Amino acid sequence: MLGSSRTQPETDPIDDAPREECGVFGAWAPGEDVAKLAYYGLYALQHRGQEAAGIAVSDGRRTVVFKDLGLVSQVFDEQTLSSLKGHLAIGHCRYSTTGSTTWENAQPTFRTTATGSGIALGHNGNLVNTAELRDEVAALGAAPASGRARMQSSTDSDLITELMAGTAADIGVEEAAMRLLPRLRGAFCLVFGDEQTLYAARDRHGVHPLVLGRLERGWVVASETAALDIVGASMVREVEPGELIAIDAEGIRSSRFAAPEPKGCVFEYVYLARPDTAISGRSVHATRVDIGRRLAQEHPVEADLVIPVPESGTPAAIGYAQESGVPYGQGLVKNGYVGRTFIQPSQTIRQLGIRLKLNPLRDVIRGKRLVVVDDSIVRGNTQRALVRMLREAGALEVHVRIASPPVRWPCFYGIDFATRAELVAGSLDTEGIRRSVGADTLGYVSLDGLIAASEQPRTRLCSACFDGEYPIPLPDEARLGKHLLEPVHPGANGVASGDAGPISVGYGAAVVPDRP
Numbered sequence: 031m032l033g034s035s036r037t038q039p040e041t042d043p044i045d046d047a048p049r050e051e052c053g054v055f056g057a058w059a060p061g062e063d064v065a066k067l068a069y070y071g072l073y074a075l076q077h078r079g080q081e082a083a084g085i086a087v088s089d090g091r092r093t094v095v096f097k098d099l100g101l102v103s104q105v106f107d108e109q110t111l112s113s114l115k116g117h118l119a120i121g122h123c124r125y126s127t128t129g130s131t132t133w134e135n136a137q138p139t140f141r142t143t144a145t146g147s148g149i150a151l152g153h154n155g156n157l158v159n160t161a162e163l164r165d166e167v168a169a170l171g172a173a174p175a176s177g178r179a180r181m182q183s184s185t186d187s188d189l190i191t192e193l194m195a196g197t198a199a200d201i202g203v204e205e206a207a208m209r210l211l212p213r214l215r216g217a218f219c220l221v222f223g224d225e226q227t228l229y230a231a232r233d234r235h236g237v238h239p240l241v242l243g244r245l246e247r248g249w250v251v252a253s254e255t256a257a258l259d260i261v262g263a264s265m266v267r268e269v270e271p272g273e274l275i276a277i278d279a280e281g282i283r284s285s286r287f288a289a290p291e292p293k294g295c296v297f298e299y300v301y302l303a304r305p306d307t308a309i310s311g312r313s314v315h316a317t318r319v320d321i322g323r324r325l326a327q328e329h330p331v332e333a334d335l336v337i338p339v340p341e342s343g344t345p346a347a348i349g350y351a352q353e354s355g356v357p358y359g360q361g362l363v364k365n366g367y368v369g370r371t372f373i374q375p376s377q378t379i380r381q382l383g384i385r386l387k388l389n390p391l392r393d394v395i396r397g398k399r400l401v402v403v404d405d406s407i408v409r410g411n412t413q414r415a416l417v418r419m420l421r422e423a424g425a426l427e428v429h430v431r432i433a434s435p436p437v438r439w440p441c442f443y444g445i446d447f448a449t450r451a452e453l454v455a456g457s458l459d460t461e462g463i464r465r466s467v468g469a470d471t472l473g474y475v476s477l478d479g480l481i482a483a484s485e486q487p488r489t490r491l492c493s494a495c496f497d498g499e500y501p502i503p504l505p506d507e508a509r510l511g512k513h514l515l516e517p518v519h520p521g522a523n524g525v526a527s528g529d530a531g532p533i534s535v536g537y538g539a540a541v542v543p544d545r546p
Contacts, residue, residue, distance in 0.1 A: 052154040053078035055121040056221035058228040059248025065114035068121035079125035082136035086150035089116035093148040122152035141195035153187035155217035217443035227278040234288035236271030254307040320483040322349020329473025337361035339404040346433035347403035396424030410454040
């Protein structure tokens, strides 16, 4: 059962940051208000995706799914949450890495099996064999499990749900998952379930985090430890790479569907995860402070003040100031309520650009030589506007320091960067980027410094966006792309009218030209 309105949010016209991926949350807790647990869990994961949100709840007899476009607080209200009664919940907040921003692509996805039971699923990550799975579903005869004439969504998550539901009636959900999961290539953290059992699975490489927590009367799984904290769950452990966990009335059980080959996303430490999250036992905040210290060692400069680009640049700026001895201060004020919005700015407001998000403290900045610390540079638009704004506010010098190496390559495992052609570091060296953004000096932390700060062995990390070494083999370009499952020319009713094919290669590439 699905519920929703169909409001379409507008894209923030000035956002030049790396796009997040998704957040997943699951709860199995008889006697608890699992819908509200999921709501607050998603609230803690909102930074991972702001396009859509949804919650599926089962009472043991049926599963109800409510999802919509927008932020978690926009999608759900007290009345909606009170209608979602049960002992099992699956929650999802989305940023699209496969498929456009449509209601049909919001998650959790849902399928009914041939025996009438339901499967709801939330997915964080991105598969690289989506084209193969699409062909497999097509060979089965166009959505046999759901009985629809054609799939209406265009996500790899929907393909996973379809294939799982297609065999679950005969062998059960758990066995269907154990047979399907080894065939999925790429990055995935899955939280899914039928009417009785909650499941969680993590790809064999453990690209993105997934953790297990304990409640007094149940269990939760979530993308980050911060989501456990908000619902009062204690951290038990990470879901292991290549592991499937099942939770039901009989307890919790673990199965291995693949041998682990850890390749954790190093960009989680840089930007994606909340600072109050821990990954592999390492505090993200502590990692970012350490990155800042290493940045100061690698790129010192004479200056009067270190200021962060809030909020993601703050821990590294603290570390830079501690190591360099240059005082730390607040030179920029962030409007925390400007993000993805339903209100499209007028052209007059749009021309204000970065000032919609950041405004300088002129009395702090005037006459100062500044070190400005940010987490990353993607296309350079934000830094260019920021340097100009700081100079207009009276800064004598602006030295930009970046708490990650140059982003030179797109990600195919769940982060929505532009294609290489739109990445400023894809075509320019550091001096070229410095001139492009207008800074007096520019310094990036080295990849060795970043990896050392994570306290993880280099062999256990994926740094493909920095070095172009993709640990999970990629298919031909024609079988990659954010819009792979979408028609080039949709039919009159918006449904595919021919073979689906890639519109653009590289996640986010289709919309990059429309961004400032």
